[in-house]
Amino acid sequence: MSSSLGNQVGQLARRSILRTLRQPAQIVPAIVFPLFLLAVNTGGLKEATNLPGFPTDSYLTFILAVPFIQGALFSVMNSGTDLARDIETGFLNRLALTPLRGAALLSGLLAGAFVLGVVQAAAYLAVGLIAGAELAAGPAGALVLVLLSVAITVAFGTIGLFAALRFGSGEAVQGLFPVFFVFLFLSAMTLPLDLLTTDWFHAIASVNPVTYLLEAIRSLLIEGWNLGDLALGFGIAAAIGALGMLAASSALKSRLVRT
Amino acid sequence: MTTETQRSGGIEVESLVREFKNGPRAVDGIDLEVARGEIYGFLGPNGAGKSTTVLMLTTLLPPTSGSARVGGFDVVEQGPQVRASIGAALQEAALDPLLTGREHMRLQTALHGLGKAERESRGNELLERVGLAHAADRKVGGYSGGMKRRLDLALALAHRPRILFLDEPTTGLDIQSRTALWEEVARLAAEDGVTVFLTTQYLEEADALANRVGIIDHGHLVAEGTPAELKAEIGRPTVEAAPREEGDRERMTAVLGRFGQGAGSSPRGVAVRLDGGESQLAEVVRALDAEGIAIEHLQLHAPSLDDVFLAKTGRSLEGAAEEEPADAETETAAPA
Amino acid sequence: MSEQRTAGVRAVARGVAWRSIHNFLTNPAFLVPSLLFPLFFFVSFAGGLAAIGEVPGFDFPSGYTAFQFVFVLLQSAAFGGVFTGFAMARDFESGFGRRYMLAASHRSGIVLGYALAALFRAFVTWTVLSAVAVVAGMEIAGSGGEIVALYALAVLVNVAATMWAAGVALRVRSIQGGPLMQFPTFLVLFLAPVYVPLDLLSGWIHTIASINPVTALLEAGRGFISGDPVLAAAAFAIGLTLSLLFAAWARGGLRSAEAAG
Numbered sequence: 036m037s038s039s040l041g042n043q044v045g046q047l048a049r050r051s052i053l054r055t056l057r058q059p060a061q062i063v064p065a066i067v068f069p070l071f072l073l074a075v076n077t078g079g080l081k082e083a084t085n086l087p088g089f090p091t092d093s094y095l096t097f098i099l100a101v102p103f104i105q106g107a108l109f110s111v112m113n114s115g116t117d118l119a120r121d122i123e124t125g126f127l128n129r130l131a132l133t134p135l136r137g138a139a140l141l142s143g144l145l146a147g148a149f150v151l152g153v154v155q156a157a158a159y160l161a162v163g164l165i166a167g168a169e170l171a172a173g174p175a176g177a178l179v180l181v182l183l184s185v186a187i188t189v190a191f192g193t194i195g196l197f198a199a200l201r202f203g204s205g206e207a208v209q210g211l212f213p214v215f216f217v218f219l220f221l222s223a224m225t226l227p228l229d230l231l232t233t234d235w236f237h238a239i240a241s242v243n244p245v246t247y248l249l250e251a252i253r254s255l256l257i258e259g260w261n262l263g264d265l266a267l268g269f270g271i272a273a274a275i276g277a278l279g280m281l282a283a284s285s286a287l288k289s290r291l292v293r294t
Numbered sequence: 295m296t297t298e299t300q301r302s303g304g305i306e307v308e309s310l311v312r313e314f315k316n317g318p319r320a321v322d323g324i325d326l327e328v329a330r331g332e333i334y335g336f337l338g339p340n341g342a343g344k345s346t347t348v349l350m351l352t353t354l355l356p357p358t359s360g361s362a363r364v365g366g367f368d369v370v371e372q373g374p375q376v377r378a379s380i381g382a383a384l385q386e387a388a389l390d391p392l393l394t395g396r397e398h399m400r401l402q403t404a405l406h407g408l409g410k411a412e413r414e415s416r417g418n419e420l421l422e423r424v425g426l427a428h429a430a431d432r433k434v435g436g437y438s439g440g441m442k443r444r445l446d447l448a449l450a451l452a453h454r455p456r457i458l459f460l461d462e463p464t465t466g467l468d469i470q471s472r473t474a475l476w477e478e479v480a481r482l483a484a485e486d487g488v489t490v491f492l493t494t495q496y497l498e499e500a501d502a503l504a505n506r507v508g509i510i511d512h513g514h515l516v517a518e519g520t521p522a523e524l525k526a527e528i529g530r531p532t533v534e535a536a537p538r539e540e541g542d543r544e545r546m547t548a549v550l551g552r553f554g555q556g557a558g559s560s561p562r563g564v565a566v567r568l569d570g571g572e573s574q575l576a577e578v579v580r581a582l583d584a585e586g587i588a589i590e591h592l593q594l595h596a597p598s599l600d601d602v603f604l605a606k607t608g609r610s611l612e613g614a615a616e617e618e619p620a621d622a623e624t625e626t627a628a629p630a
Numbered sequence: 631m632s633e634q635r636t637a638g639v640r641a642v643a644r645g646v647a648w649r650s651i652h653n654f655l656t657n658p659a660f661l662v663p664s665l666l667f668p669l670f671f672f673v674s675f676a677g678g679l680a681a682i683g684e685v686p687g688f689d690f691p692s693g694y695t696a697f698q699f700v701f702v703l704l705q706s707a708a709f710g711g712v713f714t715g716f717a718m719a720r721d722f723e724s725g726f727g728r729r730y731m732l733a734a735s736h737r738s739g740i741v742l743g744y745a746l747a748a749l750f751r752a753f754v755t756w757t758v759l760s761a762v763a764v765v766a767g768m769e770i771a772g773s774g775g776e777i778v779a780l781y782a783l784a785v786l787v788n789v790a791a792t793m794w795a796a797g798v799a800l801r802v803r804s805i806q807g808g809p810l811m812q813f814p815t816f817l818v819l820f821l822a823p824v825y826v827p828l829d830l831l832s833g834w835i836h837t838i839a840s841i842n843p844v845t846a847l848l849e850a851g852r853g854f855i856s857g858d859p860v861l862a863a864a865a866f867a868i869g870l871t872l873s874l875l876f877a878a879w880a881r882g883g884l885r886s887a888e889a890a891g
């Protein structure tokens with residue numbers, strides 16, 4: 036990569052980050068809403084820890100994994116609607132005139148999601164720990180947790196980019212929200228996989244990748260260092276990111292040909 | 295003096311004021327009267343207060359002070375009666391992109407409480423009349439700007455209002471659609487006796503269509519009268535001439551200068567406002583002939599509403615939007 | 631005069647309701663979310679949390695599916711109202727609201743029309759939701775009358791939520807008002823015994839839930855479906871009071887919209 040190309044990606048990333056930071060209407064709900072649900076679910080489902088086989092005494096520790104995924108969902112919306120706006124205003128055409136291509140351009144666009152991901156992860160973890168959640172893996176685990184959370188955020192972000200490039204409208208991107216919502220809700224979100232007693236629900240949740248992302252985060256919070264769970268979590272995030280990037284690159288190519 | 299019948303189909307406005315919170319006094323004491331069956335043109339630049347006036351007269355915005363009676367009913371006290379007697383096409387044609395033209399008609403007639411059978415026939419009749427019958431079953435989202443305006447007009451007429459408010463009805467229309475709309479409005483006034491209150495930024499429109507014109511600027515009515523009266527008040531027509539030989543230009547300017555004040559010039563021609571009015575035209579031709587100046591082109595311009603606006607406000611109407619400083623310089627000399 | 635007035639209100643309400651319902655039914659972007667969201671809540675809560683029914687002390691007789699059905703029913707009632715508020719805000723932003731304000735001799739008919747549309751919307755959702763619940767084998771122990779009472783309660787919740795959202799929509803007159811309609815509704819719904827009965831809640835959430843009026847609505851609804859009515863009168867009184875309170879709030883909104891043009 037030539038230094039000028041690196042510089043261009045850097046400029047693009049800078050814009051993406053600034054744009055994210057200047058839209059408190061995007062940041063605030065992305066942080067507050069998951070925390071609100073965290074509070075409500077912790078209060079409402081405390082009794083679940085009395086179920087035989089529940090892995091921890093603290094429901095807060097268990098459910099704390101969920102905000103990280105919810106935060107990542109907001110990142111799909113944010114990176115997608117931002118790019119859709121670029122398409123609608125013609126800004127993308129301007130980028131098309133620069134030498135930037137494919138993955139370089141797209142990673143520049145994801146910088147905002149990256150930064151927001153770090154902020155979100157830090158906020159959730161801080162609030163969770165202050166409220167009394169455990170972090171079995173210790174300080175190093177906190178680092179890995181933030182890393183994993185950011186990896187998930189960026190991976191989901193590529194799907195937002197793909198949707199924006201493919202459909203070209205902010206409304207279409209918003210329309211994706213229910214789809215992600217389904218993935219989250221049909222996972223082992225509120226109870227561990229073993230305690231999903233409804234057969235069909237258990238079947239769906241056990242093939243839902245979101246379940247394993249949650250389990251990877253939970254392993255750090257509840258067990259400590261479970262390398263198998265972590266590897267699966269990072270692996271799924273990487274796979275989603277790679278697939279999303281591939282799809283987004285090809286959508287970008289066809290959009291730039293068309294316009 | 296207005297008789298009871300005139301008043302019941304007309305508009306009476308007295309010291310009407312609207313002041314916006316943290317905003318300007320958009321309408322600053324307006325008095326006017328529109329007789330039944332009359333077309334009143336409300337002319338003014340951007341931000342003059344035209345739409346604000348229309349909103350108050352159509353009961354969509356309460357006045358800060360002053361009073362207005364529309365169709366004999368007070369706009370503040372008798373809103374429902376006012377609304378029953380008026381139709382309005384506002385500046386932004388508020389249409390639902392998801393509904394078809396026919397569905398809009400159906401909705402509008404239903405809102406006004408028309409019976410089921412009448413709804414259908416009235417809708418078809420109006421769609422036909424504004425030339426949208428062929429597009430009636432298409433979604434409005436796919437209409438052109440002109441089609442939307444025409445539909446908006448048809449909707450305003452749904453319940454046979456006696457008084458019609460049109461806020462800049464022809465902005466954005468091509469010449470053909472504009473002429474068609476003018477004809478329709480003129481027909482409504484002439485045949486059905488509908489009173490029309492119409493705002494516009496176009497001089498030609500007020501000139502061609504309105505029986506009477508009110509000129510509004512910064513919330514004040516600065517002039518009012520028939521187009522002819524207003525022009526007569528300013529008086530003098532302009533003669534514009536161009537010499538056949540470019541070299542005669544100087545001499546031509548000198549000759550024309552004897553007849554009145556210079557009024558700007560085109561690339562080749564010379565224009566002068568005639569002190570003695572139209573009848574001087576023959577003298578001008580004779581004088582040019584006597585000097586041996588061959589004429590390429592000669593034209594007499596009647597005084598325009600723009601001249602009126604200029605005379606009353608010191609600014610030309612074109613580009614006299616509110617952002618402009620009040621002492622905007624004018625390229626033509628101000629008439630005495 | 632008064633008869634004429636009623637006729638005017640009715641004509642306007644019918645027109646406004648017709649358009650909202652038409653747009654709702656013909657536009658998948660509106661129809662699909664309002665059908666799917668409650669279903670997902672239901673599937674996820676009733677299916678995914680079924681084990682909660684086995685928590686010691688959980689003594690709801692009709693099973694966890696019925697327990698959650700009541701919550702999702704009332705939630706979809708509330709959100710049917712909020713979504714209608716969105717549509718209203720959009721209309722007043724685009725200027726379509728002015729068309730109504732201009733045509734309506736009696737403007738209360740406008741709010742009434744949106745409210746009818748919201749109710750229709752809720753009925754469509756409830757039909758689908760109830761069908762799914764029955765197919766999923768939900769136990770219904772309540773009598774016919776008790777089930778009617780359950781839906782009547784949901785109607786009151788729908789009316790109250792619509793009036794709340796309408797009051798916001800008419801004051802803000804922009805889709806920017808959306809979160810303001812949605813968030814408090816969400817808050818008040820989830821600060822109630824959503825997953826377990828009130829007795830099993832503890833700490834701050836128990837305190838809040840005990841004074842949250844939605845708790846009484848939920849408990850009454852759950853009482854109806856299990857054939858063991860509790861707090862029925864209180865719940866109807868609360869539903870009615872909220873509806874009237876928010877109707878006054880919406881009326882104020884209408885005044886504000888009139889004053890702003």
Ligand SMILES: Nc1ncnc2c1ncn2[C@@H]1O[C@H](COP(=O)(O)OP(=O)(O)OP(=O)(O)O)[C@@H](O)[C@H]1O
Nearest residue numbers: 314317318320338339340341342343344345346347
């Ligand atoms: N809702 C409002 N709040 C504050 N100020 C307003 C509002 N509506 C209009 N104004 C102001 O009142 C003045 C008159 O506006 P109005 O819309 O009546 O002008 P207009 O003559 O219709 O202009 P145009 O030709 O651009 O339509 C303007 O200065 C405008 O900024």
Ligand SMILES: [Mg+2]
Nearest residue numbers: 344345346385
């Ligand atoms: Mg205007």
